[in-house]
Amino acid sequence: xxxxxxxxxxxxxxxxxxxxxxxxxxxxxxxxxxxxxxxxxxxxxxxxxxxxxxxxxxxxxxxxxxxxxxxxxxxxxxxxxxxxxxxxxxxxxxxxxxxxxxxxxxxxxxxxxxxxxxxxxxxxxxxxxxxxxxxxxxxxxxxxxxxxxxxxxxxxxxxxxxxxxxxxxxxxxxxxxxxxxxxxxxxxxxxxxxxxxxxxxxxxxxxxx
Numbered sequence: 001x002x003x004x005x006x007x008x009x010x011x012x013x014x015x016x017x018x019x020x021x022x023x024x025x026x027x028x029x030x031x032x033x034x035x036x037x038x039x040x041x042x043x044x045x046x047x048x049x050x051x052x053x054x055x056x057x058x059x060x061x062x063x064x065x066x067x068x069x070x071x072x073x074x075x076x077x078x079x080x081x082x083x084x085x086x087x088x089x090x091x092x093x094x095x096x097x098x099x100x101x102x103x104x105x106x107x108x109x110x111x112x113x114x115x116x117x118x119x120x121x122x123x124x125x126x127x128x129x130x131x132x133x134x135x136x137x138x139x140x141x142x143x144x145x146x147x148x149x150x151x152x153x154x155x156x157x158x159x160x161x162x163x164x165x166x167x168x169x170x171x172x173x174x175x176x177x178x179x180x181x182x183x184x185x186x187x188x189x190x191x192x193x194x195x196x197x198x199x200x201x202x203x204x205x206x207x208x209x
Contacts, residue, residue: 020065020091028052028100029072030080042070049083049100053128062091062098069100073108077134080111082119085126085151095129095154095177102132107159115139122151122174129154136161143167147174147199156181164189170199179204 027033027045034044035051046052052069060067067089072078092098102109109132111119119135119142122128126147135144135158142164147153148171155178160167167188170176176195179202185192195201 017061017090018059019061020063020067023066023068024060024062025068025070026052026056027070027072028080030078032072045072048081050081050085053083053085053089053126056089056098057087060089060091062089064091064093064097067092067098069098071100071102071109071132073103077108077110080109080133082113082116083111083121084118085122085128087124088127092127095127095152098128100128100130102130104132104157107132107134107157110134110136112136112138112161113142116142118143118146120145120153122147122153124149124151126151126153129156130158131156132158134159134161135163135167137163137165139164141165143169145169145176146171147176149173151175153177154181155183158182159184160186160188160192162187162189166191166194168192168201169194169196170201171196172198174199175202176200177202178206178208181206183208185209 025042027042029045033047035047113119144163144167146169152175
């Protein structure tokens with residue numbers, strides 16, 4: 001037993017993964033943030049959501065603790081790059097446990113893409129919740145938010161501008177939860193909301209304008 005404990009201690013000491021023991025808050029600021037290795041926090045933000053999510057995958061075990069990614073915004077709209085989450089973050093067991101917070105009051109936090117597949121795309125079991133963003137996907141292609149491959153994405157206080165294909169969609173085995181959410185759809189292309197084969201959209205109690 002002592003030998004096994006010593007081996008486990010050695011493995012943990014060599015591992016770059018940090019196990020969370022309390023709630024954590026990280027910042028994302030496309031103007032002042034930096035996408036670089038290190039130990040970021042809300043005071044030293046990432047520049048993009050994609051890098052921040054990948055950094056958490058590579059460096060953190062959430063261990064069931066709450067993780068919040070706070071996106072900077074001001075009186076005028078703040079533009080964020082397209083967000084791709086590929087795979088889960090260790091120790092995150094429900095979307096609300098990884099909360100990506102924009103501007104719930106006026107959706108000044110914006111992800112507006114042109115000629116890209118999606119503004120927000122979750123693949124291969126990604127799990128997170130987004131709140132307080134305005135989303136649009138214009139040009140020759142584009143879906144607002146898409147959940148694929150066993151991913152579980154929750155949305156609330158979201159506003160959708162023009163989306164060429166769909167505002168919200170699931171691919172194969174994707175799950176999209178907008179139950180109890182406040183959603184505003186200002187323009188839709190092929191569909192406002194769609195569920196692909198084996199995909200699921202939960203809309204119970206939603207307020208959709």
